[in-house]
Amino acid sequence: DTAVSQTPKYLVTQMGNDKSIKCEQNLGHDTMYWYKQDSKKFLKIMFSYNNKELIINETVPNRFSPKSPDKAHLNLHINSLELGDSAVYFCASTPGDRLNTEAFFGQGTRLTVV
Amino acid sequence: AQTVTQSQPEMSVQEAETVTLSCTYDTSESDYYLFWYKQPPSRQMILVIRQEAYKQQNATENRFSVNFQKAAKSFSLKISDSQLGDAAMYFCAFQGAQKLVFGQGTRLTINP
Numbered sequence: 001d002t003a004v005s006q007t008p009k010y011l012v013t014q015m016g017n018d019k020s021i022k023c024e025q026n027l028g029h030d031t032m033y034w035y036k037q038d039s040k041k042f043l044k045i046m047f048s049y050n051n052k053e054l055i056i057n058e059t060v061p062n063r064f065s066p067k068s069p070d071k072a073h074l075n076l077h078i079n080s081l082e083l084g085d086s087a088v089y090f091c092a093s094t095p096g097d098r099l100n101t102e103a104f105f106g107q108g109t110r111l112t113v114v
Numbered sequence: 115a116q117t118v119t120q121s122q123p124e125m126s127v128q129e130a131e132t133v134t135l136s137c138t139y140d141t142s143e144s145d146y147y148l149f150w151y152k153q154p155p156s157r158q159m160i161l162v163i164r165q166e167a168y169k170q171q172n173a174t175e176n177r178f179s180v181n182f183q184k185a186a187k188s189f190s191l192k193i194s195d196s197q198l199g200d201a202a203m204y205f206c207a208f209q210g211a212q213k214l215v216f217g218q219g220t221r222l223t224i225n226p
Binding site: 033035040041042043045048055056088090092094102103105107108 | 203216218
């Protein structure tokens with residue numbers, strides 16, 4: 001069983017389209033994250049949710065809207081896609097209350113906007 | 115706000131030698147953990163080593179060890195007896211209350 005799974009793994013789409021990336025974790029963790037990894041490999045935190053509540057929104061354009069229907073799922077919807085949105089997006093989860101436990105990551109979604 | 119800085123975008127080392135990757139961080143929190151993660155070309159994020167902020171003893175995992183200087187907010191990773199499989203991006207990370215922040219990463223190349 002995959003601990004944190006993201007779908008799709010690859011996504012190619014045209015500018016202006018709307019797309020979603022899904023993330024699910026089966027670890028019982030309370031906290032989930034979305035990160036954007038650009039071409040320089042910098043992992044930038046976008047959002048953090050704890051028990052379905054938004055905790056962190058790191059000055060991300062409002063074209064990006066996370067949704068957490070329950071604490072095991074954190075989806076990312078992107079409206080009006082732009083060329084600069086091309087990146088690898090990672091979902092991750094942590095227990096939330098035990099800082100010594102490492103984060104578990106999905107395999108990443110490579111988004112290419114053409 | 116927490117920040118993590120890795121000042122070495124790229125490092126290279128001869129196989130079997132030792133290399134040290136640097137990391138500094140800034141925080142006002144007293145309870146936190148520090149991690150080093152490895153990202154090979156497969157994109158998978160792999161935990162290398164973790165350090166508890168309240169422990170003075172440096173963490174060690176086989177060939178990997180850290181030099182944790184809490185007052186200086188420094189957390190470097192030493193890789194001994196470098197192997198070809200160690201080639202990857204290495205990320206230093208700060209885990210505080212509900213926030214996990216990464217440094218910019220260091221690309222490590224191993225020369226045979």
